[in-house]
Amino acid sequence: MSRSVEPRAPHRVAVLVRPGVLPMELGLVHQIFRGARTPGGAPLYEVTSFALEPGPVATDADFSVHVERGPDVLDEAETVVVPASHPLDETDDVLSPALRDALARIRPGTRIASVCTGAFVLAAAGLLDGRRATTHWHSAERFRRSFPAVEVDPHVLYTDNGEVLTSAGEAAGIDLCLHLIRRDHGAAVANEVARGMVVPPHREGGQAQYLQLPVPEPGARDSTARAREWALRHLHRPLSVAELAEREAMSVRTFTRRFRQEVGTSPLRWLTQQRVERARQLLERTELPVDRVAEAVGFTSAVSLRQHLAATLGVSPSTYRQTFGGDRHTIPT
Template sequence: MSFTRVAIMLFDGIPLFEASVPIAVFGERRPGMPEFDVRAVSAEGGPIRTDIGVTLAAPHDLGAVDDAELVVVPTWRRPSDGPPPAREALDALRRAHRRGATVVGLCLGTFVVAAAGLLDGRGATTHWRYASLLAEMYPDVDVRPDVLYVDEGDVLTSAGSAGGIDLCLHLVRRTYGPKLAGDIARSLVVPPHRAGGQAQYIDHPVPPPSTGDPLGETLDWALRNLDRELTVGTLSARAMMSRRTFDRRFRQATGTTPAQWLLHQRVLQAQRLLESTREPVERVARSVGFASAVALRPHFRRRVGVSPSAYRETFGAAPDRTPVSRT
């Protein structure tokens, strides 16, 4: 569905940057771009006080949602802070959806779309830090915590701040084509396209082991020896447990199997090395316990969403530019 009228629903207590994301994409007049009618809406009435105390005076009330073709909830206050979304705002979202408008929740704005019941039985995402809370609060939503955005046709959701930009550009691309999306991306100086299925870049730190805890000490040892061949037998012997007891306690402590945990930790360490060193991918792979870069690649892509080389290109350390001495 094409769109030119865009309603952006703003709530009290929201982060300022996230609130500005759809305005940055749709609000600026650019050559060759449709004349978007962007309406900043006070979803709860009156001025909007952001989380850092800056007050915004939105020029529109909820009536501006009633004929918008695209309705965006760009963010939300932290779900544990303040009252739930106002009933009038949720009713406006439901009416918009019923008459065929596209509804979008960016980052924590997904919580508002879910509260309106528009995500029941659908896939959705939000910032990874709040994904488990979203799943707990709205069990009928298929929460996908490790993607940038989810396109369900008439309802779309995204992860954090950059994911919101990606989703807005995706909407332009699917409606008006890649050239216009690319022009806007260049104007914003952001990548022109990141696929929705690409993973959010999430670090899962391992808490330090408690003194005298054989399982925790074994996991700590394993993290320092990822380049070695590590088996369940090796780890259970290190913890001085039978394999069966070790496997049971391991699942209780981590929620996964030893093999899956090791694989995940190896990929995480590969990420860190790709970020902080210029070592060849082959050497990185061997240093974290893979036989080769070829063996690392499918596991890395499955968990991170891109290849090791593409990840380094985005997050890697800059090449050493220290002048070479000619003496």
């Protein structure tokens, strides 16, 4: 069964280029969004870089980039991305008049996202007041002191407040862009982009796994990877932390502590995340009834699946399927 989809204009993404921009962050935004396409190969996003003043802009490397467009790009942008710029971000707590005027051109309802310390720009603009945000863990304390009205979470890879999003270090920008594609067009499209870039479509955990940790006791096994791999093969059945700990021959307490260190979240929360992700894939790619989807991913009932999907995505399983279900095939009951 296939569902016809009316063609639509690509979503317009504007990327701010400031002096000291990190080339990797600038490039990854273009590469990821430009990789998202319809089954027929049509681009789903149109990405345009802009500078406060068009022309050559120095990067934090030994070369400059030439940016042809100015802030007028913001007049039609539907998503704005602010990559990091060193050393501007952590030395300027107040926006320059030119940057303030440029951001004022953003239309109401436009999404704005930051990569790494680009969050300093969003905070200085007042867009993060009263909201949860993240930035590179190394800059988190400086960010907290500069913007006490922002709820800083240095442990996650990205935060999503609807129209305002933030991400951690450079590579977390990949996670954020894939998240936006997944939010706009579903897991299948985001997974295809990730496959083309040879990166995980959804990285486990958060920045906690990259912080410097105490050296483990000599001879101690410090990985929970085998238990996670086993759990992914058995999501359809009830799973307990004790059962996962047993797979690694650890006590529940030790397993839980090391799991948090490696993944950045608790085992039970991670299991829920994996079940929701698997449910999304089944809703997109199959015609399984909702109760069968719930059973296949280990939720106790269709009601439980609806609750978790609503908490994570804000929609019901049927709404998600109607939005993102493309070509599907029926799995025999």
